Structures are given as C-alpha cells and as structure tokens.
Amino acid sequence: MIELVSLTKRYGEFVAVDALSLSVPEGRITGLLGPNGAGKTTTLRMIAGILEPDSGEVRIGGLDMAREPLATRSMLGFVPDRPFVYEKLTGGELLRFTAGLHGMSGSVVETRIDELLELWDLVSWKDQLVESYSHGMRQKLILSSALVHAPRVLVIDEPMVGLDPRSARILKDLLREFADRGGTVLVSTHTLELAEVLCDQMAIIDHGQIAVAGTMADLRRAAESSEAGLEQLFLRITRGATDLRIASLLDALG
Amino acid sequence: MSVVSEYRLLLRPKWLAAWRRASSARSRLGRIVLLGALGAAAWPVVYLTLVRFLAALRQVEDIGPLLASRLLALGLLIFFGLLLLSNVIGALSGFFLARDLPALRATPVDGLSIYLARLTETLVSSSWMVLLILIPVLAAYARVFDAGVVFLPISLGALIPFLLIPAALGSAFTLLLVRVFPARRSRDILLVAGLGGIAVLVLVLRVLRPERLVNPESYRNLVEFLESLRGPSSPWLPSQWTADALVGGLEGGSDFLTWLLLWSTAAGLTTLGAALHGRLYPTCFTRAQEGDEQRVRRSGGTALLERLLSRLAVRRRELVLKDIRTFFRDTTQWSQLIILAVLVVVYVYNMSALPLNAGTTISRYLTTLVLFLNLALTGFVVAAIAGRFVFPAFSLEGRTLWLLRSSPVEAGEVLKSKFWTGLLPLGFLALILTVLTNLVLDVPPVLFGLSIVSIVLITASFTAQALAWGVYFPVFESENAAQIPTSIGGLLYMLGALASLGLVVLCQGWALRDYFISGLPGRAPRSVAISEAVVALALTFGLTMIGVFGSLWAAEARIESRRSG
Structure with a gap:
C-alpha cells in the first residue's frame, strides 16, 4: 500500500534519510523503529506530504505522491509526534474542519465525530476550546481527526504519547481492528514492548537507512539470535549496548 | 552561584536566540533593507521636521521654550501610558505564560534572579520601539537648544529610570492581577481595557485639538493660552x-x-x-496554570454565518469558518x-474639520486636491490595517x-480563503471611509x-501583499498576534505597500x-472628463x-517550496 523507493532527504549537509526503500503492505501494522535522529519522523513527514523528498518516490495505493498529491493525501490519516492543533477551535469544530479539508460534511461526519469522541470519553469536551485540553486529550483528538474522514492508511508518529493505560488499550484494539478490515498502519515508536505486541512486521531505521525489515523471525535471523527479544535485537542491530558507559558515568557522578 | 551570575545565565539564552535570529541569512538581508530604508527615511524625516x-x-x-518643554512632557x-x-502585557507573557517557565521553576535558581531577568526581558521587549522614536526627537531638541554632547549622558540618565519605572510598576501590577484572575483571562481583560483606554485618549486628544497649542492666535487672550499650556501633565508623574x-x-x-525623584522611584x-x-x-x-471556563455556546451569529457560507464548497467553507472563529476567539486579535x-x-472628523468649501477659488482647488489625497490617506490606513490583521495570517x-x-488541500486554496477573509472586512472598512469622506467633501x-x-x-492589492509578505517572513513562535506585524517582514510589507500606493x-x-x-486660479474650472477617469481607472x-x-x-x-525546505 505504501511504497518508498530510494527516498532521500537532506537538511543542508546532513543526510536525514538516505536512499531509503520500504514496502508497507495492506491489512497489516508496520512498526518503524530506530534510535533518536535516525530519520523516522522525516520519513513519516514525507509520506504524509508535509515534506518533499530531494529524490526518490513515495507511492500510496499505487499513486505517485509527487504527481498526484491530493489523491494520495486523501487516502491518509496522519498523526504527528507533537499534538499541535488550533487552540481557539472546540474539539467538535476541529474534527468538522478536518473532515471538511477532505471534502466531507453533513450528518455522516456529525455521527462519526460523536462516535469518535465517545470512544475516547471526550463527549463532554466537544464544545470546549482545545486550549483547555490536557496533553493526552489533545493526542486523542488528533487521533480522532486522523480517523474522521475514514482513511485507508494511518501514519502515526509516536501513537501512545500522553495516553493513559485505558486509552492506550483502546488505541491498540482500534489499530488492530483497522488493519484486520484491510487498512494499512505505519507507526513509529520508541516503545519496543508496544511494537512487539502490536506490529505484524517492523523496519529498523538507522542513519537514514533501513537496517533490517520483516517479521520478528526475520529480525532474529538478521541479528543471528534465535531467542532474543525485540529490545536485544534492536540494540544489536543499532549497535546501542551501553551498559559499560552507564556504569562508568554513574561512577563519575558518585 | 551569586544573583548576578544567575541573572546573566538566565538572560544568556535570550541574547543568543536574538543574535542567531538576527544573523541568519534571510534576516541579515531583511535587516539591511530595513535599516537602510529606516536610515534613509524615518529618522532624518522626524529629526529635520522637529528641528524646523x-x-x-x-x-x-x-x-516658545516653555511650549517646547510642554510638548516634550506631553x-x-x-509614551509613559x-x-x-x-509592560503589563509583556510581564504576563514573561512571568506567567512563557514556555520555559515550568523547567525554570524546577531548578534551584534564586527567585530574585528570575525576577530581575524577566524584568529585563519585559523592559527590553516593551520599550525598544519607544526608544527608537525618542532618539531623533531628543537629537532635535539637543540641536535646537544647543545642548552639546553632554546632553547624551543626561538623556541616558533620564531615560533609564523612565523606562524602568513602568516595567517595575507593570510587572508588580501583573503579579497582583494574576493573584485575582487566571493569567489568560487577565491578559484578555487588560487588552480590552487598555485598548479602550487608548481609544478614549485618542478621541480626547482629537477633540482637544492639540495643534492649537502652536497657534496662539486661536486663543482669546494670553492668560487662556498659558493656562492651556499646563496641559494634562502632572508634577506627580515620572514622565x-x-x-x-x-x-x-x-x-x-x-x-x-x-533626578533624585526619578532614580529613587525607579x-x-x-x-x-x-x-x-x-x-x-x-x-x-x-x-x-489554571484555565477559565472555555465552553463555546452556539450563537445566532454562528448559525447565520454558517448559512451565509453554505453555498461555498466544503473545503473553502471550513477554511473560512476556521479563520473567522480563531480570529474572534483570540482577544489579542479582535x-x-x-x-x-x-x-x-477621527479620520472622518478631521476631514469635516478642514476649512474647505469656503467658496473661494483657492478653497475649490484645495478641495479637489484633498479629495485626491484622501485616496492616498485612506490607502495608508488600509495598508496599516492589512499589516496588522492579514500579515500575521500565515504565521498564526x-x-x-x-x-x-x-x-x-492545495496551497492556493488556503491562500484564497485567507485572501477573501481579509479582503471582505477590509474592503468594507475602506468603502465606509471613502464614502463618508466623499460625502463630507461633496x-x-x-x-x-x-x-x-x-x-x-x-x-x-494590499490584502494580497500582506499575505505574501507574511508567508515569506513568518513568525511562528509568537504568542501574541499583535507582535507579529512589528517583525522585519511586517515593516518590509509596509514599505512595499506604501511604494505601490x-x-x-x-x-x-x-x-x-x-x-x-x-x-488653479485664473483657469476655467471644469468637471472630470469620463475619458480621464477611464484612463485613471485602467492604470x-x-x-x-x-x-x-x-x-x-x-x-x-x-x-510549495517550504515542503522541500
């Protein structure tokens, strides 16, 4: 459903994403993992159409994003890593606005707004300005705005930020159901436990390139470790074992 | 760490941020153009006009000298007001709403250091524009009254407490205000009250006609004139x-x-x-940290607006509705x-107060000239208002x-929505101004x-220009929409708009x-030919x-290019 072909993005001299290629299939949840600064957010922002790649292609549903930006974006629901939205709109108005950007209005949208707000326990907050929402409530509102136009693809940067355990559970069930019904989900996360439980397949990105991609079994094969959990695999693949450095740092701090 | 070291440390990130903003490539270009334009136009104009x-x-x-000193006091x-x-509004942002405060409050920094650092920030951000205006004014006074170089340290010595007093007073007042109201509500109340106050002040000044101060003949006798020179100033005020x-x-x-009063008060x-x-x-x-009631109730106005816009395509309607809602819910805007x-x-009053239409040839010619200049003046007012309301649209x-x-949604669609939401009220205002003044001028x-x-x-044209300059010079980090037009981009827009006008x-x-x-006197007066008006209109x-x-x-x-940025 999502095809990334030799995607490259530079910020001045710094290469954030370096000839990255990845295939995200329909009906599955794919996790994008990687250390800080590896290029996850930049990759997701290119998929969402917020940033243009310097070279390479983003294809969604078989359409080239550069040639048909509106058609590809209309298939997407995007959730950024930081929940910034219009502070002076109410929750209900924000969801109506997002649906409107996708050319949708009327009773179908109103019903969907009510259903989404009910799902997140936000019904009583529908007519409150967003500026009075807590961090977690904003995250739930943005998740709703990504779903309100019934997208075929969900791209989520750090889905669990600020969510309480109950909401986190709802989101996990929601994403699973969405994928089971044929939707495509691409999530970026640092929470490896979440990725291990939620994702059907994973891609580990390091220094702007895909280090390894596939199911847990594929990752284990790549790391030549048949028993290891995702955390050990991740550290081995990204060369991040730091036990020794932590010990010496704590010694130095006294 | 001593209070002085902490104070310097707290201000360091602000200096660094300001310096880096100023020295980034685009800012440098903008700054050169801006300072060049200011240097070439504003300061010499103020200075030379005042000197004369x-x-x-x-x-x-x-x-004469008494009058000059009274004008300075006025x-x-x-400026003091x-x-x-x-400073009150600045202190609300600096002491209570700034994003770095929670992290700062969690550090073991002395409260006095935080107070002094925030007071300095409030003072600088609130006073720099007043200081810029005062430089040519005081230079003109020094020149005309042959004050010499010694006037420079005297000015500095007088201006430092003059700027410090409202900063300290404003910060203290803000502190007491927040004790009564939550910070966000306080800012709203203050803005409306303050702007209402300024509006009343402008009206009172206009009705008092201060220009009569320089025209003693308009008074019945010297005693009345000298009496009026006392003006609204008071010996109890730092100004x-x-x-x-x-x-x-x-x-x-x-x-x-x-001097003792000034410095000891500060x-x-x-x-x-x-x-x-x-x-x-x-x-x-x-x-x-507490908010106030933020529930929005659906009013008759909202329903009417939605009905009016119902014929628009869904995307355009939602974009326009969002722009209107966010504008009227932001007190710093409306x-x-x-x-x-x-x-x-004030503008229409001024026009009606002009001594025109007295029936003489000169007054007829002046009337023609004034109604032509009216276009330029109305244009200037509209340019300034577009700068205030349309320029920040993209930054917001x-x-x-x-x-x-x-x-x-295409970028063009977003821009068109912002263009029409700006043009309709601005055009309405411009029409009111033009029709009223045209009626007054017959x-x-x-x-x-x-x-x-x-x-x-x-x-x-101004609406589109303001929008475009706002896109090229956005100020994304501002917490107050009213501050955005005072950026370099805002000033460049004003220069561009005035040049096009x-x-x-x-x-x-x-x-x-x-x-x-x-x-002109001695010529046969005639009406405007349709052909002349058509050429003027076409141009x-x-x-x-x-x-x-x-x-x-x-x-x-x-x-579009920002996507690849």
Missing part, C-alpha cells in the same frame, strides 16, 4: 520628572530633586517589585478593532501547518465613482493632471491586479 518646528517655536519670545506622558500597558530632567539638561542646569519600585515577587510569585504562578473604530471616527498557522499540509459623481472603485482595488497615486495624478490644472486596475496576482502567485510558490 522647534527652531520656529524657540523664536517665539518667552512662550509626548513623554503618552503606552509603556505601562505594554514630568523625565521631561524636567531633560529640559534642565537642555538649559544647562538641572534640579537635583528631579530603585524603590524595583525593590518593592522584587519583594512582592518573592512573596507572591509561587502562589500566582500556580494560579496562572480587541484591536476598537482602535480601528476610533481611527475611522504556525505549529498547526502539518494539518493543512497533510490534507488534500465630491462630484465621476470622482466619487473613481475613488470607490480605486480603493476597493487598492485594498485587494505611491505608484497608483502618481499614475492617477498623471491621468487627471489637466483636470487639476483647470482648478489603477493594471497596477493593483499585478499586486494581487503577483503576490498570491509568489506566496503559493513559497508555500
């Missing part, structure tokens, strides 16, 4: 002490008591502010409409731009029609030149459409 004016005043025996009084309001200290410096002698208020801060800040900061209403009243999207960019029908179409076209006025003047000449249409489509095209290209 003050030199003429000085020649009026006895009364100017400083107005503005500084007080601006009066500052004026006295400065005038003392100009005349070569200073009153020790004046020091006393700062100390008092620090004590209040130490005692109340922790409680007030906690209160500032409250300035109070000032606009006052501006309209700021951190929420991701939502528009990841949606199936303008003949052809010129009436020409001026109405012209001002609508000019307004469209000058071009339109020149072209219309060229097209109507024969008509103007016919109004205006051409120039303004270049402004509209050129600006919108450039803005769209810029938004």
Whole structure:
C-alpha cells in the first residue's frame, strides 16, 4: 500500500534519510523503529506530504505522491509526534474542519465525530476550546481527526504519547481492528514492548537507512539470535549496548 | 552561584536566540533593507521636521521654550501610558505564560534572579520601539537648544529610570492581577481595557485639538493660552520628572530633586517589585496554570454565518469558518478593532474639520486636491490595517501547518480563503471611509465613482501583499498576534505597500493632471472628463491586479517550496 523507493532527504549537509526503500503492505501494522535522529519522523513527514523528498518516490495505493498529491493525501490519516492543533477551535469544530479539508460534511461526519469522541470519553469536551485540553486529550483528538474522514492508511508518529493505560488499550484494539478490515498502519515508536505486541512486521531505521525489515523471525535471523527479544535485537542491530558507559558515568557522578 | 551570575545565565539564552535570529541569512538581508530604508527615511524625516518646528517655536519670545518643554512632557506622558500597558502585557507573557517557565521553576535558581531577568526581558521587549522614536526627537531638541554632547549622558540618565519605572510598576501590577484572575483571562481583560483606554485618549486628544497649542492666535487672550499650556501633565508623574530632567539638561542646569525623584522611584519600585515577587510569585504562578471556563455556546451569529457560507464548497467553507472563529476567539486579535473604530471616527472628523468649501477659488482647488489625497490617506490606513490583521495570517498557522499540509488541500486554496477573509472586512472598512469622506467633501459623481472603485482595488492589492509578505517572513513562535506585524517582514510589507500606493497615486495624478490644472486660479474650472477617469481607472486596475496576482502567485510558490525546505 505504501511504497518508498530510494527516498532521500537532506537538511543542508546532513543526510536525514538516505536512499531509503520500504514496502508497507495492506491489512497489516508496520512498526518503524530506530534510535533518536535516525530519520523516522522525516520519513513519516514525507509520506504524509508535509515534506518533499530531494529524490526518490513515495507511492500510496499505487499513486505517485509527487504527481498526484491530493489523491494520495486523501487516502491518509496522519498523526504527528507533537499534538499541535488550533487552540481557539472546540474539539467538535476541529474534527468538522478536518473532515471538511477532505471534502466531507453533513450528518455522516456529525455521527462519526460523536462516535469518535465517545470512544475516547471526550463527549463532554466537544464544545470546549482545545486550549483547555490536557496533553493526552489533545493526542486523542488528533487521533480522532486522523480517523474522521475514514482513511485507508494511518501514519502515526509516536501513537501512545500522553495516553493513559485505558486509552492506550483502546488505541491498540482500534489499530488492530483497522488493519484486520484491510487498512494499512505505519507507526513509529520508541516503545519496543508496544511494537512487539502490536506490529505484524517492523523496519529498523538507522542513519537514514533501513537496517533490517520483516517479521520478528526475520529480525532474529538478521541479528543471528534465535531467542532474543525485540529490545536485544534492536540494540544489536543499532549497535546501542551501553551498559559499560552507564556504569562508568554513574561512577563519575558518585 | 551569586544573583548576578544567575541573572546573566538566565538572560544568556535570550541574547543568543536574538543574535542567531538576527544573523541568519534571510534576516541579515531583511535587516539591511530595513535599516537602510529606516536610515534613509524615518529618522532624518522626524529629526529635520522637529528641528524646523522647534527652531520656529524657540523664536517665539518667552512662550516658545516653555511650549517646547510642554510638548516634550506631553509626548513623554503618552509614551509613559503606552509603556505601562505594554509592560503589563509583556510581564504576563514573561512571568506567567512563557514556555520555559515550568523547567525554570524546577531548578534551584534564586527567585530574585528570575525576577530581575524577566524584568529585563519585559523592559527590553516593551520599550525598544519607544526608544527608537525618542532618539531623533531628543537629537532635535539637543540641536535646537544647543545642548552639546553632554546632553547624551543626561538623556541616558533620564531615560533609564523612565523606562524602568513602568516595567517595575507593570510587572508588580501583573503579579497582583494574576493573584485575582487566571493569567489568560487577565491578559484578555487588560487588552480590552487598555485598548479602550487608548481609544478614549485618542478621541480626547482629537477633540482637544492639540495643534492649537502652536497657534496662539486661536486663543482669546494670553492668560487662556498659558493656562492651556499646563496641559494634562502632572508634577506627580515620572514622565514630568523625565521631561524636567531633560529640559534642565537642555538649559544647562538641572534640579537635583528631579533626578533624585526619578532614580529613587525607579530603585524603590524595583525593590518593592522584587519583594512582592518573592512573596507572591509561587502562589500566582500556580494560579496562572489554571484555565477559565472555555465552553463555546452556539450563537445566532454562528448559525447565520454558517448559512451565509453554505453555498461555498466544503473545503473553502471550513477554511473560512476556521479563520473567522480563531480570529474572534483570540482577544489579542479582535480587541484591536476598537482602535480601528476610533481611527475611522477621527479620520472622518478631521476631514469635516478642514476649512474647505469656503467658496473661494483657492478653497475649490484645495478641495479637489484633498479629495485626491484622501485616496492616498485612506490607502495608508488600509495598508496599516492589512499589516496588522492579514500579515500575521500565515504565521498564526504556525505549529498547526502539518494539518493543512497533510490534507488534500492545495496551497492556493488556503491562500484564497485567507485572501477573501481579509479582503471582505477590509474592503468594507475602506468603502465606509471613502464614502463618508466623499460625502463630507461633496465630491462630484465621476470622482466619487473613481475613488470607490480605486480603493476597493487598492485594498485587494494590499490584502494580497500582506499575505505574501507574511508567508515569506513568518513568525511562528509568537504568542501574541499583535507582535507579529512589528517583525522585519511586517515593516518590509509596509514599505512595499506604501511604494505601490505611491505608484497608483502618481499614475492617477498623471491621468487627471489637466483636470487639476483647470482648478488653479485664473483657469476655467471644469468637471472630470469620463475619458480621464477611464484612463485613471485602467492604470489603477493594471497596477493593483499585478499586486494581487503577483503576490498570491509568489506566496503559493513559497508555500510549495517550504515542503522541500
């Protein structure tokens, strides 16, 4: 459903994403993992159409994003890593606005707004300005705005930020159901436990390139470790074992 | 760590951020253009005009120097009021709403250091513009009254406490205010009250007609004139002490008591502010984290607006609705409409007060000239208002731009929505101004029609230009929409808009030149020929459409290029 072909993005001299290629299939949840600064957010922002790649292609549903930006974006629901939205709109108005950007209005949208707000326990907050929402409530509102136009693809940067355990559970069930019904989900996360439980397949990105991609079994094969959990695999693949450095740092701090 | 070290450490990130903003490539280019334009135009104009004016005043025996000192006191009084309001609003942001405060409060930094650092920030951000205006004003005074180089340290010595007093007073007042109201509500109340206050002040000044101060003949006798010179100033106000200290410096002698009053008040208020801060800040900061009732109820106005816009395509309707809602729910935005209403009243009043239509040849010619200049003046007012309300439109999207960019909406659609939401109220205002002043001036029908179409076209051009400059020079990090137009981009927009207005006025003047000449003494007066009006209109249409489509095209290209940035 999502095809990334030799995607490259530079910020001045710094290469954030370096000839990255990845295939995200329909009906599955794919996790994008990687250390800080590896290029996850930049990759997701290119998929969402917020940033243009310097070279390479983003294809969604078989359409080239550069040639048909509106058609590809209309298939997407995007959730950024930081929940910034219009502070002076109410929750209900924000969801109506997002649906409107996708050319949708009327009773179908109103019903969907009510259903989404009910799902997140936000019904009583529908007519409150967003500026009075807590961090977690904003995250739930943005998740709703990504779903309100019934997208075929969900791209989520750090889905669990600020969510309480109950909401986190709802989101996990929601994403699973969405994928089971044929939707495509691409999530970026640092929470490896979440990725291990939620994702059907994973891609580990390091220094702007895909280090390894596939199911847990594929990752284990790549790391030549048949028993290891995702955390050990991740550290081995990204060369991040730091036990020794932590010990010496704590010694130095006294 | 000592308080001084902590104070310097706390200010360091601000200096660094300001320095890096100033030294980034685009800012450097903008700064050069801006400073060049300011250096070439604003300061010398203010300086030379004041020098001529003050030199003429000085020649009026006895009364002249007194008049000059009274004018300085009046100017400083107005500045003092503005500084007080601006410091109160600045202190709300700096002491209670800034994003770095929670992290700062969690560190073991002395409360006094935080107070002094935030006071300095508030003072600088609230006072820099007043200081910039005062430089040519004081230089002109020094020149006319032969004060010499020694006036420089005297000015500095008087201005430091003059700026510090409203900063300390404003910060302390803010602290007490937040103790009563939550911070967000306090800012709203203050903005509306403050702007209402300024509006009343402008109206009172206008009705008092201060220009009569320089025209003693308009008074019945000398006693009445001298009485009026006392003006609204008071010996209890720091602005009066500052004026006295400065005038003392100009005349070569200073009153020790004046200086003592100035500096001891500044020091006393700062100390008092620090004590209040130490005692109340922790409680007030906690209160500032509380919000007020934010529920929005559906009103009749909302329903009417939605019905009016129901014929628009869904995307455009939602974009327009969002822009209107966010505008009217942001007090920093709509409250300035109070000032606009006052501006309209003052403008029309000024036109009606002009001594025209007295029936003489000269007055007929002047009337023609004034109704032509009316276009330029209305254009200027509209340019300034577009700068205030349309220029920030793109910046205000700021951190929420991701939502528009990841949606199936073209940049052109977003721009068109912002263009029309800006043009309709601005065009309405421009039409009211033009029609009212035309009626007051009794303008003949052809010129009436020409001026109405012209001002609508000019307004469209300014709206597009303001939008485009706002896209090229966005200020995403501002917490206050009213501060965005004071950025370099805002000033560049004003220069560009005024240049384009000058071009339109020149072209219309060229097209109507024969008509103007016919109004001169000794010529046979005649009406405007339709052909002349058509040429003037065609030129205006051409120039303004270049402004509209050129600006919108450039803005769209810029938004698209930001995706690859």
